[in-house]
Structures are given as structure tokens and as C-alpha cells.
């Protein structure tokens with residue numbers, strides 16, 4: 075046991091920033107001001123110090139580094155990269171159970187995935203591997219990790235990203251969290267015309283305006299911080315909203331309502347994969363959304379099923395990709411920058427969501443490829459996406475939706491990696507770089523660089539062609555080479 079602990083604690087690295095699971099829980103708003111955090115297997119306590127610096131009450135325990143610290147309950151418990159260093163399966167289970175028993179609201183579990191495994195430097199040992207420096211590492215498949223957590227704790231873990239899961243105590247908070255992942259960001263509307271009543275009460279109307287953008291429906295009295303400030307002036311919230319509509323345009327609000335109804339349908343469609351919650355298990359705000367957008371929960375679920383069914387029909391998916399107003403279309407796929415995801419038609423959002431509800435958010439990726447002829451989503455990372463006119467592919471994570479046998483590939487050492495062309499097609503229509511990129515593509519066309527598109531998919535072929543045509547790139551411009 076002593077030897078095991080010695081070997082394990084060598085795995086605890088000194089870090090400068092937050093560990094990935096703690097960073098994610100902060101970004102997702104699960105660790106916030108006022109929450110208490112317990113870091114189970116905290117290593118040298120880097121996360122604890124950083125959280126404490128932010129004024130968050132954070133404590134931790136570690137058998138090697140903080141063995142005398144008490145193990146105490148907290149709102150959020152982090153079990154970050156602990157289970158994969160424990161070689162005894164029974165001890166792994168005890169660590170998970172103990173961490174869960176201390177959890178008041180959400181447990182965050184992170185572990186290494188097989189995609190992190192570099193076989194060259196590790197040798198098989200029990201159900202894992204021994205690294206070059208003698209530390210044990212168990213690698214999980216995303217589904218294996220989820221099944222193990224679910225069956226050990228009798229829960230339904232929510233994938234946050236590859237290798238990281240959230241386990242919620244309260245089913246309502248779980249559903250609110252999942253639904254929020256499919257709620258797109260909507261900008262506040264511009265004022266279109268001057269409305270005296272709106273101008274005079276601008277301040278008082280702000281909470282209602284924000285709520286309407288956020289939910290696309292009128293609030294219940296309990297959902298606004300000070301509803302009487304509005305009703306004193308306007309009588310009812312509905313009348314107050316009419317004033318907002320006059321000033322900002324009716325059309326905008328019809329669109330917001332449609333978008334929010336779609337966001338909700340996408341959440342309900344994908345909830346089918348684990349278990350769709352009972353109406354009474356939904357948080358109150360989502361119950362009110364359902365009543366506002368669909369007459370009944372049954373009707374909403376029927377529509378969500380229709381959507382899920384179409385997303386499972388590859389012919390319908392392919393046709394929707396072909397007619398999609400955004401993204402770069404090729405005969406085999408639709409490519410898009412990740413910022414375009416919320417602009418996709420609902421069927422394609424559900425199609426991509428099938429991979430997302432299995433993997434969580436693949437945040438590292440910046441381009442998403444929706445395959446048109448087999449149910450498959452690829453998450454692609456182009457490290458130089460912003461800087462290079464033709465970025466090379468750095469890594470890919472391919473999620474086949476029938477088998478979920480996820481494949482990860484690192485292209486950094488690949489001699490002739492794939493590259494990207496016509497970057498502008500992947501970006502939102504109002505992206506500030508679009509004009510510059512379109513100009514570049516036009517001048518590349520003029521030099522005949524796109525005459526044989528099937529021959530320019532990889533870096534070497536592209537560089538050869540540029541040399542042949544006597545041109546090179548200077549930033550996002552094409553210039554003649556000096557002879």
C-alpha cells in the first residue's frame with residue numbers, strides 16, 4: 075500500500091492554473107460565489123488555493139499530501155484524475171462512493187481516456203498501464219467511464235466533455251443544466267423607434283427585456299426581481315411587453331420565441347437517450363416554457379420525437395445539409411465553425427447533439443463536420459484557424475453515432491496533413507473576417523488554384539501547386555513569388 079501511494083502521488087503535478095474539471099465547473103456556473111467545494115484527492119492543493127483566492131470556500135483531502143485534513147461535505151465535490159491512478163478496482167469504487175457521499179449538489183468526476191494513451195511510453199499493468207516514471211494509469215472509454223459511474227452510484231451521469239462527468243443530486247438542477255446547454259445566446263434587440271413610454275421607463279423595463287430574450291415568453295410574477303415596479307406603471311407584464319415590442323419591433327420577438335421553442339425541443343429530443351424526465355421533475359421555469367410554447371408536455375414530447383426521428387434518417391440529414399444556409403458544403407459533409415452550431419436547423423442540431431450528449435462538449439475543437447452519408451460527427455481542431463489562411467488539421471475526434479466507437483487522431487506528427495480551404499464558408503455571415511477571406515479565395519481562383527479541388531486536400535499538394543503557379547501567401551493575401 076505504501077509503495078502504491080508513493081507511486082500514485084508522484085502523479086500529482088504542480089499546476090499554475092485550474093485543473094480542467096474545476097475550470098469547467100466554474101465556466102458552467104456550477105462553482106459560483108457562495109458555493110462550497112471539496113477537492114477529493116486534491117494532490118498538492120493547487121485548485122484549492124486558486125478557488126480560495128476567488129473567495130470560494132474550498133477544502134480538500136489527499137492520502138499522500140493532505141492525509142490529516144478532514145473529509146467534509148460540500149456543494150461541489152471534485153474527484154479530478156484520481157480514479158485513474160488507483161490500481162485496485164475495489165478502492166476505485168470506494169473513492170467514488172465516498173466522494174458522492176460528501177456531495178450536496180454536484181460531483182465532478184474526471185479521468186483519463188484511452189485517447190490520452192500514448193502506447194510508446196507505457197506498458198500494460200493489471201487493468202491499466204505503468205508509465206515510464208512508474209505511475210499507474212487506468213484509461214477509460216467515454217462510455218465505460220459513464221457506465222461505471224452510473225452502476226456504482228445508481229445515477230445518470232451527465233457528460234460535461236470527454237473524460238469529465240457531472241453527477242447531480244437534484245434532478246431539477248440536472249435538467250436545468252442540460253437544457254441550458256442547448257439554449258443559444260441571443261443578443262438584446264436594438265431600439266427601432268422612439269417610444270416615449272419606453273424611454274421614460276427604460277430602467278424599470280430592463281429585467282423584463284432580459285427575461286424575454288432569455289426565455290422567449292412572458293415571465294411568471296415570481297420570475298422577475300421586482301414585478302410591482304412594472305405593474306405599477308403598466309398594469310400588467312403583458313402591457314409592459316407590448317411597449318417593449320413597439321420600440322424594438324414585433325418581428326424580433328416572434329423570432330426569439332421560435333428560437334427558444336426550438337432550443338427546448340432539442341433538449342427534449344436528446345433527453346430521450348438517457349431518460350426523458352417526468353413533467354414534475356422539470357424545474358419550474360422549463361415547465362412554464364413548455365406551457366407557453368406547446369399546449370401540453372405530451373405534445374412537446376411528440377414533436378421532440380419527430381425531430382429525433384428525422385435526425386436518425388440520414389437521407390433527411392443529407393438533404394438538410396445540402397439546403398443549409400450556413401457552413402461549407404461538400405458532397406460528403408457539412409463543415410462549420412463551432413460558433414455556427416446554434417444557427418443550424420433543428421434537425422442538424424439534434425444530429426450533432428447525438429454526439430454531444432454522449433461526449434459532452436468537445437471544447438478544444440473549433441470545426442465540426444456533419445457527415446452526410448453515414449451517421450457520424452467529427453470534431454476537428456485547427457490550431458492555427460485564426461492566423462493561417464489554410465490551417466492544417468491538428469487533431470480529430472470522430473464519433474460514429476451507431477457504434478459510438480470514438481476515434482481520436484493526433485495529426486501533429488503527420489507528414490502531410492489535411493488543410494482547410496475557403497475558410498469564410500465556415501464562419502457566420504456577419505463575421506468581421508469574411509470579406510478579407512472572400513477576397514483571398516477570389517484571388518486564389520484567379521490563379522487557378524481551385525481548378526482541381528480533389529487534388530489540394532493536403533498540405534504538400536497545396537504547397538506544390540502554389541510553387542507551380544509562382545505564388546505564396548503573405549498573411550491572408552496571395553502574392554507573386556520573386557523569380
Ligand SMILES: C[S@@+](CC[C@H](N)C(=O)[O-])C[C@H]1O[C@@H](n2cnc3c(N)ncnc32)[C@H](O)[C@@H]1O
Nearest residue numbers: 082083085086093115116117138154155156169
Ligand atoms: C493525478 S493526481 C490529481 C490531483 C488533483 N485532483 C488534480 O487534478 O490536480 C491524483 C491524486 O489522487 C490521489 N489519490 C490516490 N489514491 C487516492 C484515493 N484512494 N483517494 C483519494 N485520492 C487518491 C493521489 O495522492 C494524487 O494526489
